[in-house]
Amino acid sequence: MNNKKNKISIQYYIQLEIKSLTLIFISLLFFTSKSYSQYEFKTMWFPSSLNIRPFTANMLEPKAGFLISTDNNKLRLDISTSRDVVKWVDNNQSISIGVDVFTFTRLRSTDDFKFPVETIDYLFGVNAGYKKTIEYQNEYGLRFRLSHISTHLVDGQYDAKTQKWREGRDPFVYSKEFIELFPFIINGNFRAYLGFTYIFHSIPKELKKVNLQMGFDYSLTRFSYRVDSANLSLIPFLAYDFKLNGENKFIGNNIISVGIKFGYLHLKGLSLYYSYISGKSIHGQLYDLQENYSNIGFNFEL
Numbered sequence: 304m305n306n307k308k309n310k311i312s313i314q315y316y317i318q319l320e321i322k323s324l325t326l327i328f329i330s331l332l333f334f335t336s337k338s339y340s341q342y343e344f345k346t347m348w349f350p351s352s353l354n355i356r357p358f359t360a361n362m363l364e365p366k367a368g369f370l371i372s373t374d375n376n377k378l379r380l381d382i383s384t385s386r387d388v389v390k391w392v393d394n395n396q397s398i399s400i401g402v403d404v405f406t407f408t409r410l411r412s413t414d415d416f417k418f419p420v421e422t423i424d425y426l427f428g429v430n431a432g433y434k435k436t437i438e439y440q441n442e443y444g445l446r447f448r449l450s451h452i453s454t455h456l457v458d459g460q461y462d463a464k465t466q467k468w469r470e471g472r473d474p475f476v477y478s479k480e481f482i483e484l485f486p487f488i489i490n491g492n493f494r495a496y497l498g499f500t501y502i503f504h505s506i507p508k509e510l511k512k513v514n515l516q517m518g519f520d521y522s523l524t525r526f527s528y529r530v531d532s533a534n535l536s537l538i539p540f541l542a543y544d545f546k547l548n549g550e551n552k553f554i555g556n557n558i559i560s561v562g563i564k565f566g567y568l569h570l571k572g573l574s575l576y577y578s579y580i581s582g583k584s585i586h587g588q589l590y591d592l593q594e595n596y597s598n599i600g601f602n603f604e605l
Contacts, residue, residue, distance in 0.1 A: 344391035344398070352569060354390050354399035355432040355446045358485065358496055359520035359542035360558045360578070362585050363426065365405065368602040370578065375596065376412040383407065384605070385430065396435040403428045403450060409586055411459060419459025421469075422588045426452045440491045448483040454587030477587035479505040485516075492522040492568070498546070509550040510590070518544035522568050538564045540576075549583060550591065556582025566604070574602040 357364035366381035383405035390399040405426035410418040428450030436442050456474040461467075468474070479502050487496035498516025505512075520542035540563070546556040559579050566572015578600055584592040 344393050347390045347392060348388070350387050350390045350399075352571075353385060353401070353432075354387055354397050354434055355444060355485075355487075356494075356569065357385070358487075358494075358518060358544070359540060360518055360544035360560045361498070361516070362544070362546075362556075362558060363405070365403065366407075366602045367605050368574075368600065370598040370600045373597045373599060377596070378410040378412055378418060379598075380408040380410060381406070381602075383426070387432075396433070399430075399432045401430050401432070403430055403448065407585065409589075420457040421460040422454060422456050422586045424452060424454040424585070424587055426450055440489070442489040444487055444489075446483075446485040446487070448485075449481075450483065451478065451480050452587060453478040456588050472588065474588065476506050477590065479510060479587075492524050493519065494521075495519045500548075507550070507590075511549050511553060514546060514548040516544065516546040518542070522564070524568060536565075536567050538566075538568060540564060540574075546582070554583050554593070556580075560600070562600070571604045574600070574604065576600045576602070 357366075365383045365385040367383065368381055370379040370381075372378065383403075385401055385403045387399040387401040390397055403426060406423060407426075408423040409421045411421055412418055428448055430449075431447045432444065434442055434444035454477045456468065456472065460469050460472070462469050481500050481502040483498065483500045485496050485498050487494055496516075496518055498514070498518075500514035500516070502510055502512050502514070520540060523539040523541075540561070542558075542560045544556075544558045547553045548556065557580070560576050561578075562574055562576020564572050564574045576599075578598045579596075580598065581595040582593070584590060584594050
């Protein structure tokens with residue numbers, strides 16, 4: 304009976320969160336549209352590219368691809384997207400409102416070429432961005448997010464022979480709602496940013512309410528190689544992200560990525576890269592797990 308009540312309360316809570324985020328999103332669209340209608344801004348609905356490019360080494364960014372660990376038999380699958388719903392543009396500044404829908408999944412590789420799914424995390428939310436050009440290739444801006452994350456153990460983590468969950472981990476309720484601010488500056492192909500996250504509700508409650516972050520990404524466009532017949536550019540890049548988070552005490556998370564992008568810097572393409580990750584696991588069901596591992600990554604920027 305208690306499990307049934309908990310299940311109903313969780314479903315009710317998720318429905319309430321979805322309704323709240325939807326109401327906030329509609330309010331943002333209405334009030335921002337009304338505010339900027341009096342200025343000389345060009346309105347663009349569902350623009351083809353994002354106003355704020357994803358921060359390359361930040362873990363919570365839209366990706367569609369794989370991270371294959373070189374240190375163990377783990378595999379991460381991302382199927383996620385961020386889209387700007389509306390963008391207002393004038394000569395040197397742009398403002399946008401959009402949505403985020405992410406899933407990031409941990410799988411295990413087995414000898415018979417199967418990949419049991421161990422845990423999956425869901426993120427959905429709304430975002431807003433502001434960017435201003437100071438002079439040619441020099442910009443500054445800010446990205447805001449309001450998001451919800453929930454996570455679940457999946458049948459690939461369950462041992463049918465022993466009738467137990469693997470690694471002694473039983474499923475539990477994990478969720479968090481947070482706001483996030485990312486101010487940034489751009490100088491040519493170098494971008495630096497700070498990150499501030501405030502978690503205003505979480506299960507479990509021992510998660511640190513405030514997360515602090517900093518990082519950069521640098522694209523070596525002067526070393527890019529243009530394949531004229533295929534209208535393709537190959538751009539090397541380097542990125543780093545540092546984040547303070549944790550549960551009872553702060554832990555430093557480090558991510559470094561180096562790779563090459565097939566495509567153009569501000570447009571869609573394919574990135575192949577190496578990354579090293581250390582710190583707390585991104586997966587909510589493993590939030591207390593300390594990890595250090597190397598990866599080969601593939602990211603389709605769809």
